[in-house]
Amino acid sequence: MYPDVSLHINGEWTKGAEGRNEPILNPATGEKIGTLAHATKPDLDKALAAADSGFKVWKKTPADTRYKTLRKAADIIRSRADDIAKIMTLEQGKPVVEAKGETLLAGDIMDWFAEEARRTYGRVIPARGENIYQLVVKEPVGPVAAFTPWNFPINQAVRKVSAAIAAGCSIILKGPEETPGSCAALVQAYLDAGVPAGVLQLVYGNPAEISSYLIPHPVIRKITFTGSTPVGKQLASLAGLHMKRITMELGGHAPAIVFDDANVDVAVKVLSANKHRNAGQVCVAPTRFLVHEKVYGDFVQKYTDASKKLKVGDGLDKDSRMGPLANTRRVDAMEAFVADAVQKGAKLETGGKRIGNKGNFFEPTVLTNINNDMRIMNEEPFGPLSPIVPFSSFDSVVAEANRLPYGLAAYAYTNSAKTASAIGAAFESGMVSINHHGLALPEVPFGGVKDSGYGSEGGSEAIEAYLNTKFISQLGI
Numbered sequence: 001m002y003p004d005v006s007l008h009i010n011g012e013w014t015k016g017a018e019g020r021n022e023p024i025l026n027p028a029t030g031e032k033i034g035t036l037a038h039a040t041k042p043d044l045d046k047a048l049a050a051a052d053s054g055f056k057v058w059k060k061t062p063a064d065t066r067y068k069t070l071r072k073a074a075d076i077i078r079s080r081a082d083d084i085a086k087i088m089t090l091e092q093g094k095p096v097v098e099a100k101g102e103t104l105l106a107g108d109i110m111d112w113f114a115e116e117a118r119r120t121y122g123r124v125i126p127a128r129g130e131n132i133y134q135l136v137v138k139e140p141v142g143p144v145a146a147f148t149p150w151n152f153p154i155n156q157a158v159r160k161v162s163a164a165i166a167a168g169c170s171i172i173l174k175g176p177e178e179t180p181g182s183c184a185a186l187v188q189a190y191l192d193a194g195v196p197a198g199v200l201q202l203v204y205g206n207p208a209e210i211s212s213y214l215i216p217h218p219v220i221r222k223i224t225f226t227g228s229t230p231v232g233k234q235l236a237s238l239a240g241l242h243m244k245r246i247t248m249e250l251g252g253h254a255p256a257i258v259f260d261d262a263n264v265d266v267a268v269k270v271l272s273a274n275k276h277r278n279a280g281q282v283c284v285a286p287t288r289f290l291v292h293e294k295v296y297g298d299f300v301q302k303y304t305d306a307s308k309k310l311k312v313g314d315g316l317d318k319d320s321r322m323g324p325l326a327n328t329r330r331v332d333a334m335e336a337f338v339a340d341a342v343q344k345g346a347k348l349e350t351g352g353k354r355i356g357n358k359g360n361f362f363e364p365t366v367l368t369n370i371n372n373d374m375r376i377m378n379e380e381p382f383g384p385l386s387p388i389v390p391f392s393s394f395d396s397v398v399a400e401a402n403r404l405p406y407g408l409a410a411y412a413y414t415n416s417a418k419t420a421s422a423i424g425a426a427f428e429s430g431m432v433s434i435n436h437h438g439l440a441l442p443e444v445p446f447g448g449v450k451d452s453g454y455g456s457e458g459g460s461e462a463i464e465a466y467l468n469t470k471f472i473s474q475l476g477i
C-alpha cells in the first residue's frame, strides 16, 4: 500500500546517483513502511541543469496552456484523493479524513493558480511625450528552489509548485523526508497533467546539504521555505547574501482570546477542533488561550472536557479524531514543555503524558496556573498542548497577544462588533480570524509578519512572489 519513494529529475524517476537512502517510518507504529532515495551533488547538478532548460521552455509556453495543465492536475489529484490520503496517514499520522481534506484542497489550490496564470497583467503608463509607450510587464522570476516540511506534506508543496508553474517558472522541490510519499503523488499529478520534463524536479536528502548547494547556485533565482523560524532565518540570510528573492512561511504562537461576552460553547468547540487538528502540528494552531476572568472557569472546564473526550488513535482507524505526532522529536518536545511548565507551577487539568509505548501518541493536554517564564508561553509547542491564562482588560490582553516576536495567526471570540473591530486592528499578525476559524483558503492571503516570515502563499498576492516586474519604454518609429 505504501510505495518506496524516488527522486524526480528531468522527466525521470531515479534512485539517486550514489544510492543513498533512508527508511520511512509509520508514526502510529514506529515500523518501517518504505525506503526514500536521497539526492547527492550529482543529482542536484542534474536537477539544476534540468530546471535551467525547463525554464527556457516553460516561460515561453502560453499562459492558457499553463492554465489548462494546472486545471488537469487538479482533476487528477481529486480523482486519486482516497489513495493518496492513505499514503499520507501511513507516513504522517493524521486521521485519514484530514489527509483526504488536505488532498482535495490541493485541487482547489491548483485551480486558483491556474486562473492566476491567465491574470499576470501588466499595465500601460501614460507617457510625457507623443508616440511613447511605457509598458509594465510581468515575467517569471526564474528557476525556484522550494523547501517544504512534514506537517502538511501536500499543502505546503502545492502552494509553491502551483504558483511557480502558473507564473512560468521551473522548480526544484525539496520535499519532506519524513513524509515523502504523498508529496511524490502530488508531483505525479502535475506530471500526468502534462508538465514537461525539466519544469518540476523533486529531491530529498540531507536538508542542510541541499539548501546550502541550491540557494547560492546561479541557476536558482528564488527561494521559498516553510518550516521553523531558526532555519528560516539561516536560509533567508544565505539567500540575501546571493541576492535571491524569498518567501518565508515560518513558525507561529497564535493567541486565542475569549472575551467575557463571547459564546463560550462555540469558542470551545472551534478552538478545540483547531488545536487538535493534525495533533497540533499546525503553524496557525491556536496556542496561547487568553480567557477573560469572568468566563475563565467555565471555559477551562468545558475545554478540558472536550480534550478528555477526544479519541486518539491510529489515523487509519475511522473513529480516531487525533493521530500520533509525526516523529519522536515531537514527543520528546511535548514531554519537555510539560515538565518545564509543571516545574514552574503549572497545573495539569488533563493529559501531560505519551500514550502507550508504540508509536508517537501524546495526550491532549490542558495546563492552567501559567506564567510567562514557562517555555510553552514563548516557544512554538507544535503539538497538542493548551495553556489557558486569565485576563482582566482589553489593553492587558492585547499586550500579551503581541508580546512574542511571532506574528502569524491570531483569534478572538466576542459578541461585540466594537470589540471585534478593535481586536482585529490591535493584533500584530499576518492573519486574524474572529468568531470562527477562517484561514488558509486558496483565495485569501496566507503569511506572517515579524519572526513568522514574509510573503504570502494565498490570494492574489501569492503569484506576485514568482514574478519580476519589467518596465519597457518604447518610442514608435
Ligand code: NAD
Pocket (backbone or CB within 6 Å): 147, 148, 149, 150, 151, 176, 177, 207, 208, 209, 211, 212, 226, 227, 228, 229, 231, 235, 249, 250, 251, 252, 282, 283, 329, 380, 381, 382
Ligand atoms: P527543524 O527546525 O529542524 O526543521 C523544520 C523544517 O525545516 C523541516 O522540514 C526540515 O526538513 C527543514 N530544514 C531543517 N534544516 C534545514 C536546512 N538547513 N535547509 C533546508 N531545510 C531545513 O525541526 P523539526 O523537528 O523538523 O520541526 C520542528 C519545528 O519546526 C516545529 O517546532 C515548528 O516550529 C517548525 N515547523 C514549522 C512548520 C510550519 O508549517 N511553519 C512546519 C514544520 C515544522
